[in-house]
Amino acid sequence: MEKKILALLEQREGKIKKSSFETLALAEHLAVSLEMTVDAAVIGDKIENTSDVFSFCNCNLVHFTHADLQLYSSSAYKKIVVEYAAKQGYEIILLSNTSLGKDLAPRIAIGLNAGLVSDCTALDLNGKEIIVTRPVYAGKALQQVKLSSEVKIYSLRPNVFKAVLLEKKAEEKISTVAVENPDLTNRVKKIIRSEGKLDVAEADIIVSGGRGVKGPEHFTLIEELAQQLGAAVGASRAVVDAGWRPHEEQVGQTGKTVSPSLYIACGISGAIQHLAGMSSSKYIVAINKDKDAPIFTVADYGIAGDLFEILPVLTEEIKKLKS
């Protein structure tokens, strides 16, 4: 039988997410290297950008539709994927390790009696064998593993794998399957949005503040810089524990592990649990009074000075650059 890969895509508000394009590009790469074919699947009601799928991967796209499936339902999504994948006999299933992917992957692993490696940051081939690298201890160490199961599921850390475009867009092959009576025993009733806020887990640039910001009222300095950069606001554990900032902004071992293109740490000394969560960022800038602070050991560029003096000037310079 022909060996097949399933790329499981994710839509939010009717749009396939950027991280799903990263999944597709990796599926394309593996398919070429391992002489396999790719199917992609997405679950949701109406989806506007299905055509973009074929810019990243030569595949057949199956769109499972039902009006109640626009929002995530772990029970319904699991049932659809398990039944479809069992019938198609996929050997490899790829998905993004987003909040939805994290939730769904273990469920389908049990349903398909498959092995699962979550939060992969590299998939390397050793002959026909896939060797996976994933960060452990929030990035203080890296683990290499392989799956011994027949069906293998890999969930990929967003923002790590490149969404490489095909040289030439592939032919659009889309089929639609109307889902009957989805299993909604576990369902999302509604989504509460954090208005106008970019999430650190998804942001390309993060401006983070720590104890050095000296109080919640001074975070406007961080917010203004973030706004100029189109960045998310992050925070150290110390300021979250002090109640200055909400926990969803926390970067570090008991917060979020992030790998943006640019991470600007302001008034953050760089406790080991914080460094673990952000040191895989592509570029790191540190602004801190103490020139011996550990944050400077991971920073590409640093200013060892007073953030209250530096940040307004930096915000102004960025504004000039953008205009």
Add this chain to the structure above:
Amino acid sequence: MKIAVCVSHVPDTATRIKIAGDQKSIDPAGVSFVLNPYDEIAVEEALKTKEKFGGEVVVVSIGGDQVKETIRKSLAMGVDEGVHLKTDEALDSFAVAQALADEIKSSGCELVFMGKQSVDYDNGTVGQLTAELLGYNSIAVCVTFQLEGTTVTAEREIEGGKEVVETSLPCIITAQKGLNEPRYASLKGIMTAKKKVIQEKLLGAKPVRVENLLLKMPIAKNPGRILGSDSSAVAELVKLLHEEAKVI
């Protein structure tokens, strides 16, 4: 109602880690181990639920004798009894989930709390794996939890917001920071915990699906440049970010 809470024994997040001689695990020498921070939140939620609805809370942990310390800490916070599933083998998430599912099934607990992930291997899968093995409902990464009759409502954190999820018992809830503020063990709690029973059960061999090949340290970054000590360095910083790093 009988409530289970599953906890793991992990290196403190403030600890530096070193790779052991086998190149597959960490060297435990000099590392202080604690109750996994997310599991501590799960223990608190289990206790709050018991205080509201009555019943008892049992804590379950898997590992060598050292995990008794973490079980004891949960008992000191107010958990009623402990179960230690004893093994010296390194288990993968599937084997851990299978062992927890077997234990939860035999104990008949219909509500289970655990942390959203343990801060050692960071898989974040055991809650959902266990639930699926048991045929229980589950909601992961919860920042609120409500029980009314057999209806469970929880808010779970997603990118840029929260999903309000509804399901019913039997159910596994995995805890995210923000769900509650875990209590400190009182002196009385610590004294009482010494008298509470920890049941020890030997865990048989479990099949694993994930083969651990190697553990290594990430490549250390070269220290960067300190451009200055005041705002006069800002212009150069912006130039470097724009022209050299090309990130703005």
